[in-house]
Amino acid sequence: MLNVLVLHGPNLNLLGLREPGIYGSTTLDQINQQLKEDGKTLQAEVTPFQSNHEGELVDAIHQAVDRYQGIVINAGAYTHTSVALRDAIAAVSIPTVEVHLSNIYHREPFRHHSYLAPVVVGQISGFGPESYRLGLQALVSHLQLKATNP
Numbered sequence: 141m142l143n144v145l146v147l148h149g150p151n152l153n154l155l156g157l158r159e160p161g162i163y164g165s166t167t168l169d170q171i172n173q174q175l176k177e178d179g180k181t182l183q184a185e186v187t188p189f190q191s192n193h194e195g196e197l198v199d200a201i202h203q204a205v206d207r208y209q210g211i212v213i214n215a216g217a218y219t220h221t222s223v224a225l226r227d228a229i230a231a232v233s234i235p236t237v238e239v240h241l242s243n244i245y246h247r248e249p250f251r252h253h254s255y256l257a258p259v260v261v262g263q264i265s266g267f268g269p270e271s272y273r274l275g276l277q278a279l280v281s282h283l284q285l286k287a288t289n290p
């Protein structure tokens with residue numbers, strides 16, 4: 141059984157209410173429930189955590205060492221600002237997949253740059269709540285491949 145940490149950054153607690161034209165009407169609880177369900181089929185125990193605070197997300201990444209084999213992260217706006225989150229991901233070297241509900245490259249230029257992209261396995265952006273599901277699947281396949289071809 142794999143243990144996967146799903147991290148949600150700032151303002152994602154407001155999903156469902158927040159700019160539904162961009163982010164849709166699905167709530168964070170619904171996304172987390174779906175990921176836990178998907179985890180059963182993928183043989184992965186999914187643990188979600190949301191914070192609006194950069195340092196708490198950094199702490200969660202540090203505490204993931206020896207507990208989680210992989211991380212799925214939607215860092216929200218910190219994607220575009222946080223060297224600290226990028227350094228935390230690089231420091232723990234836990235395979236991480238970056239996800240975004242919206243396609244960040246279709247939006248304002250300040251969202252086109254991700255500080256996380258160079259230190260993650262890959263990025264999935266633009267599929268709404270499906271981005272998280274695809275991200276979890278991609279992470280689990282990556283971890284399985286790594287286990288068979290270390």
Ligand code: DQA
Nearest residue numbers: 214215216217240241242251
């Ligand atoms: C987001 C995209 C970010 O630019 C934005 O700040 C968010 C959500 C997304 O999931 O589409 O908070 O990460």
